[in-house]
Amino acid sequence: MDDFILGFTTLFFDPVGVSVFFGGLVGGLVFGAIPGLSAVTLATVLLPFSVYFAPSHAIMLLAVIYVSGIYGGAVTAILFNIPGSAENAPTAFDGYPMTQKGESGRAIGAAVTCSALGGIGSCILMMAATEPLANWAIRAFGPPEIFALIFLGLSIAATVGAETVWKGWLSVLFGLLLATIGTDPAGGLARFDFNIDYLMAGIHFVPLILGFFAVSEVFIQGHQIARGLRVPPALGIDFPSLAEFWRLKFAVVRSMMIGFFSGILPGIGAVLASFLSYGEAVRWSKNPERFGTGEIEGVVASETANNAATGAAMIPLLALGLPGGALTAVMVGAFQIHGMEPGPLVLITSKDLVWVVFVAMFLANVGIFMLGYIETKTVVHLLRVPFSLLAPAILLIASIGAYALRGLVVDVWVMFLAGIVGYLMRRSGYSMAAVVLGVILGQLGESAFIKSMQLLDYNPLNFFTRPVSAILLVLGIASLAYSIHRASRIVPDEDAREPRTP
Amino acid sequence: MPQGKSVFTVGGLAALALGVAVSTTAVAADLMKPGGYPERTVSIIVPYGPGGGSDQVARAWAAAMQKVTGVGFSVENKPGGGGLAAIPDFMSRPKDGYTILEQTDGIITAEAAKQIDFTLGEDLIPICVTQATFSQVYIRPDEDRYTDWASFVAYAKKNPGQVNLANIGVEGSMEVVQWGAIEDAAGINVKQISFDKPAERYASLIGGHTDALFEQPGDVRKYLEGGQMKAILNVLSSSPDAFKDVPSLNDANIGDVPVLQRVRLFWVHKDVPDERREYLVKACDVAFKTDDYQKFNRSKYMHLARSYYGGQDATDLVRGLVDAYVALYKKIGFSK
Numbered sequence: 141m142d143d144f145i146l147g148f149t150t151l152f153f154d155p156v157g158v159s160v161f162f163g164g165l166v167g168g169l170v171f172g173a174i175p176g177l178s179a180v181t182l183a184t185v186l187l188p189f190s191v192y193f194a195p196s197h198a199i200m201l202l203a204v205i206y207v208s209g210i211y212g213g214a215v216t217a218i219l220f221n222i223p224g225s226a227e228n229a230p231t232a233f234d235g236y237p238m239t240q241k242g243e244s245g246r247a248i249g250a251a252v253t254c255s256a257l258g259g260i261g262s263c264i265l266m267m268a269a270t271e272p273l274a275n276w277a278i279r280a281f282g283p284p285e286i287f288a289l290i291f292l293g294l295s296i297a298a299t300v301g302a303e304t305v306w307k308g309w310l311s312v313l314f315g316l317l318l319a320t321i322g323t324d325p326a327g328g329l330a331r332f333d334f335n336i337d338y339l340m341a342g343i344h345f346v347p348l349i350l351g352f353f354a355v356s357e358v359f360i361q362g363h364q365i366a367r368g369l370r371v372p373p374a375l376g377i378d379f380p381s382l383a384e385f386w387r388l389k390f391a392v393v394r395s396m397m398i399g400f401f402s403g404i405l406p407g408i409g410a411v412l413a414s415f416l417s418y419g420e421a422v423r424w425s426k427n428p429e430r431f432g433t434g435e436i437e438g439v440v441a442s443e444t445a446n447n448a449a450t451g452a453a454m455i456p457l458l459a460l461g462l463p464g465g466a467l468t469a470v471m472v473g474a475f476q477i478h479g480m481e482p483g484p485l486v487l488i489t490s491k492d493l494v495w496v497v498f499v500a501m502f503l504a505n506v507g508i509f510m511l512g513y514i515e516t517k518t519v520v521h522l523l524r525v526p527f528s529l530l531a532p533a534i535l536l537i538a539s540i541g542a543y544a545l546r547g548l549v550v551d552v553w554v555m556f557l558a559g560i561v562g563y564l565m566r567r568s569g570y571s572m573a574a575v576v577l578g579v580i581l582g583q584l585g586e587s588a589f590i591k592s593m594q595l596l597d598y599n600p601l602n603f604f605t606r607p608v609s610a611i612l613l614v615l616g617i618a619s620l621a622y623s624i625h626r627a628s629r630i631v632p633d634e635d636a637r638e639p640r641t642p
Numbered sequence: 643m644p645q646g647k648s649v650f651t652v653g654g655l656a657a658l659a660l661g662v663a664v665s666t667t668a669v670a671a672d673l674m675k676p677g678g679y680p681e682r683t684v685s686i687i688v689p690y691g692p693g694g695g696s697d698q699v700a701r702a703w704a705a706a707m708q709k710v711t712g713v714g715f716s717v718e719n720k721p722g723g724g725g726l727a728a729i730p731d732f733m734s735r736p737k738d739g740y741t742i743l744e745q746t747d748g749i750i751t752a753e754a755a756k757q758i759d760f761t762l763g764e765d766l767i768p769i770c771v772t773q774a775t776f777s778q779v780y781i782r783p784d785e786d787r788y789t790d791w792a793s794f795v796a797y798a799k800k801n802p803g804q805v806n807l808a809n810i811g812v813e814g815s816m817e818v819v820q821w822g823a824i825e826d827a828a829g830i831n832v833k834q835i836s837f838d839k840p841a842e843r844y845a846s847l848i849g850g851h852t853d854a855l856f857e858q859p860g861d862v863r864k865y866l867e868g869g870q871m872k873a874i875l876n877v878l879s880s881s882p883d884a885f886k887d888v889p890s891l892n893d894a895n896i897g898d899v900p901v902l903q904r905v906r907l908f909w910v911h912k913d914v915p916d917e918r919r920e921y922l923v924k925a926c927d928v929a930f931k932t933d934d935y936q937k938f939n940r941s942k943y944m945h946l947a948r949s950y951y952g953g954q955d956a957t958d959l960v961r962g963l964v965d966a967y968v969a970l971y972k973k974i975g976f977s978k
Contacts, residue, residue, distance in 0.1 A: 184717065278845040481864040547735065591837060591842075594836070
């Protein structure tokens with residue numbers, strides 16, 4: 141507690157520190173919300189200027205940007221089906237359908253509150269036990285355990301948002317197929333590249349999610365307008381009630397734990413955290429069929445987990461010097477600019493600095509809640525804009541986002557192609573959420589699988605010789621079997637032909 | 643540092659000192675921006691994940707280039723395929739000088755092994771080499787099955803195929819060829835596990851999922867100083883002063899093993915206008931000599947030998963290395 145008070149007073153009795161804190165908070169929110177840009181973009185731009193800051197301010201600035209940037213993309217995902225960043229994609233799975241049902245306020249309220257709760261919970265764990273947690277995590281989880289965790293996540297993916305489980309599985313497999321395009325993660329062999337550099341590099345995730353979500357939605361809405369079926373969404377600015385949060389308490393705690401442990405593993409991070417957490421929310425729900433149609437628990441799962449991953453990602457960085465993702469690598473740069481190396485010694489030699497960062501991240505999560513509350517009451521009114529004006533704006537923002545990523549016009553074309561494919565698939569009862577789960581889990585899973593096979597002498601049965609991977613795989617196989625069993629007993633409702641979202 | 647058995651000659655130890663003596667301000671005066679280039683952020687594609695040696699070099703270089711040119715240099719990590727996945731990503735970008743590729747000797751071995759269908763120095767042109775270094779083998783300091791190179795070899799001989807080594811790279815890469823030569827000379831059989839993301843690679847050793855690590859000392863300096871890793875072999879003919887307690891190849895009686903160096907360098911596409919490429923070469927020259935980059939260089943043990951080659955020198959070094967690897971592959975019977 142003394143350390144917390146020390147960090148708090150160091151931060152808030154210094155006007156420069158306060159300015160840096162609020163600047164980072166707002167900057168992260170804005171950059172996180174714009175597709176194609178991210179908290180990493182802002183952090184990279186600011187890094188060279190951090191030389192003019194005190195070390196504690198420089199590191200704190202990046203940490204605050206990290207926290208608010210992860211949340212920033214949730215609002216556009218919920219209101220317009222445009223996830224600002226990959227880790228907000230699962231938020232759109234249910235957040236946008238909630239908007240369509242006139243529950244945008246509830247969705248943003250849930251996202252804000254749960255981002256803050258997830259972040260605060262993870263900060264408390266970070267403050268309590270950075271070193272032992274870091275050492276435990278890297279010992280318990282090697283490539284086989286990470287693969288088993290991803291397999292468990294994939295085993296539930298088919299049940300999200302599709303008309304039937306079989307169509308769900310086809311959607312997942314399509315996503316897995318897309319993930320194999322490009323250079324393979326181990327041997328450097330090109331797959332499905334047709335001798336085109338763009339394909340050899342693999343299709344980037346950002347144009348895909350912009351196409352599958354934002355562009356296909358514009359087409360779907362346009363289709364409904366043409367058929368005279370479109371009902372504009374009602375405006376909802378109501379925050380979820382306390383009773384509702386209490387009902388979701390287990391979901392929040394579960395998502396916090398998943399987010400935290402995903403964040404603590406080097407190379408995993410917030411993206412996988414939100415996808416895995418969403419999958420688990422579906423698995424544990426009594427009504428899994430509601431996911432993908434506007435279930436608040438879907439928003440809760442995704443947003444709690446991705447923010448819980450931020451505090452957790454600081455643990456291997458500070459305790460072991462291992463930056464697990466791009467933003468933590470930028471932080472290493474900030475440490476080095478000031479003549480320090482993150483690692484076990486920092487916790488001893490620069491305790492003041494570490495506690496300023498801890499406190500700043502904790503307060504940034506509180507700040508998200510306050511700024512988010514204001515957003516709920518204000519930004520939601522953007523939905524009053526007629527769709528005929530909103531649609532070109534969505535297409536424009538999505539196009540800029542796809543282009544800004546790498547300065548490639550091809551990415552914009554790929555986005556529109558994904559939009560057309562997404563439109564046709566959704567009209568036929570397939571699930572974009574399941575496709576996207578397949579793409580992201582496929583890319584990470586293949587990399588973990590190849591390393592595992594090398595470690596396990598190319599014998600898949602050896603996965604079961606390691607307790608953690610064995611338990612996760614058995615759970616995944618059981619879940620898969622149950623899903624197939626259920627699918628074979630359910631007769632699809634032939635009348636349910638209207639496209640589902642997303 | 644690498645001596646007689648190095649597959650390439652990297653000039654004299656004095657070269658770096660000589661280069662540093664050139665006045666920074668004198669070179670800066672030549673840094674007139676051709677046609678206003680660069681006027682916006684330049685992207686550097688790093689072929690591995692965040693946190694490793696290539697990422698550290700790229701970020702330090704980006705900061706120095708930013709200072710010299712006055713525009714931002716941002717780093718994009720594109721891991722995969724042992725470093726090769728970044729190449730098509732780079733090739734698909736506009737050829738306007740706003741995207742730079744970082745690569746290691748991995749791209750050089752890829753040409754030598756005919757894994758890529760273009761010619762280095764012609765289709766891709768190096769701007770500068772900013773790092774040339776040697777490798778080491780590491781274990782956990784609290785490892786009780788073996789504590790040094792001799793006991794590691796003894797343990798590996800007792801457990802053939804059961805010991806694993808965290809590494810990176812595809813068949814024919816510097817790491818895989820170098821370790822293969824060490825294995826053959828020492829009479830051991832160790833599994834190599836390729837990790838594209840450095841954080842995962844280092845965590846795999848510290849967390850006990852792999853038994854040893856093949857890496858360069860500058861990349862893991864903080865883990866060495868933090869007591870999380872311990873060097874047990876210098877992949878050099880003789881040990882440098884900074885690691886004089888660690889045996890060299892000669893000390894380990896495997897002195898016939900060829901010494902392969904890790905080089906890290908920056909490239910542009912041949913279609914980038916000449917004046918832009920020449921500007922980048924000059925800017926790199928100045929950036930390398932900045933105090934901050936020199937400080938970074940020293941922290942990575944790079945001051946021990948020549949680690950900078952600019953413009954034509956870099957191209958000559960690359961072509962020399964391609965030829966040397968082709969000859970080496972022939973000698974060891976490697977073919978793709």
